[in-house]
Amino acid sequence: MFKLVKIALRNLFRYKRRTFLTMSLITIGVAFVLVFISVTASFKSMMIGEITDSMLGHIQIHKKGYVASIDNLPLNLNLNQKAFNKVKQLLDQVPEIESYSPRIKFGGVFSNFVESTNIRLNAVDPEKEFATVPLLPSRIMNGNKTIENGEILVPELLAKGMKVGIGDTVVVIATNEDGSVNGYQFIVGGILRSVTGPGGRDGYIHIEDGRQILRLEEPEISEIAIRLKNFDKIDEVEARLQGKLGKEKNQQGQPAFEVHSWKQLTPFFNIVRMIDVMTFFIQLMLIAVVLISVMNVMLMAVYERTREIGTIAAIGTLPGRILSMFVIEGFSLGLMGAVSGAVLGSLALFILNAIKISFNFGRQQGLILTSSISLSDILTVSVIVVVVAVLAGLRPAFHASRLEPIEALRHV
């Protein structure tokens, strides 16, 4: 085997320029793919983090049917105290859960006494909410980083449009489940930066204020946002919660709850999927580059060394050995390209991180791109390249092993 590898390597370096050019092509391809994977993965995780840690949480639990009509914020699909206690009891037993926050969500009219507009309100327990969406305090641009009773956090653009600032008195008018309209005065306690750009109309008030404005006789909530200790366990925990809560039925015998991860709750997930599709196509391009370049080199090698193949076959080299010789050449070419590509890619990422590239996302300015790549990603790309290089070398190698020695020796 060692001799086969030695002969293969010497044959590769016999045509230095060709081998160097092919290897460079593979190297650049691998490096480019690694940088692309890393940058997009970093972008993805940064954006997902922004969305889940600023407002959504990792998983949400609602009464069955709530998410389908979430745009209406239906009060008749709130969870009552009994249902909430059932969920609470379950969540307290799941060790992967770091925190959870019950919310009452409803729509209302926001008025500065001169003009009015609509607003979506989240009535929350500040301590639980900040533990579940830890980036929420950093979104409070002005004012105290908390939500006191009688205070309201107003979205930035809404505050600007309605010309209200910290300390101003405003009125929120909401219709409760019975259809009666209630008004409640708030002091503007803070202005909220938007997460995803213009259009954010979500304000925050204390959960007690929410209950009062809706005149809830019994405590009830619209949703429970959950934060996990480990983001990567979302699917696993979601499935477990679904399994347990799915068994709970309402009085009509229908499922009482529904569990959704962030993926089902934000259209940003489609962007994430698009990025994944782009990454897949970039990898396909790399495979095509490796396949064509290695196959080209191996075809040339077989053509140019036909007489040599005839000689070694005449001497008694078995067809399988001749096949191995060329397969090892393809393998070596792929391996060298993959290793040098991984080194070059890692170096490029190091430089990218060193120069601190910043970008804007929605209303957020100057986010710093922090690219990193896992060893498993490097190994996956490298293994793909090596496997493709071997496959590309197989056809020419098979051709070489099938050559009749007499024909090969006559080759000019």
Add this chain to the structure above:
Amino acid sequence: MDLVTAKKLNKDYTTGKVTVHALEDVSFSIAAGSFVSFVGPSGSGKTTLLNLIGCLDRPTAGKINVAGKDVSLLDRRSGALFRGQNIGFIFQDFNLIPVLSVYENVEYPLVMVKGVNVKDRRKRVMELIEAVGIEPEKDKYPDQLSGGQKQRVAVARALVTSPKLVLADEPTANLDTKTASMIIGLMKKMRDDLGTTFIFSTHDFRIVDAAEVIHTLRDGKLLESKQKNTEKKGEQNV
């Protein structure tokens, strides 16, 4: 005892609608340990005959027996195995492997064909390298050698596996007279020392004299077979 026997060997090549009879009803036998030459002009069928003896090609009709085995119908793998065990080759253009040194070229059949262990391999390779007189060049690569040196390496490579038979197709065609005589002398010495049967083809009459048995071919037919100092004509003449 005969090492090679051929009975009514025929070999045809067909190109399009044209069939060329490269060999027609050729029969002969070659004794083990002999030094045999096939002579004849270009196109007489010498190389075709050597290819059939060397299991590199299959006859259209007839039978050929080498070292007690009918090699007329060996498939690709069996042919390679048989060649590796029984036959050494010396080519007109030397056909050394350019990426291997002299030592490695000689060693190649022991590694790739016979799988001999390192210790025995080293001993055997050095024996052959010394025997053909290329020890000072053992670390050089083929492109650093003269034609004569290359052919010495080829002789060593052909003999390293101790084959029963060495086939040399026009081994001196690319060498000057002096080097050609030296290579023929070397092959004969190897035959004397090792008892290996040598069969070579040539149309170079400067070296034909060295052969002990001379078979003359013309237009694919065996015209005559001469033993040195003893001419026997008749049964193999066409």
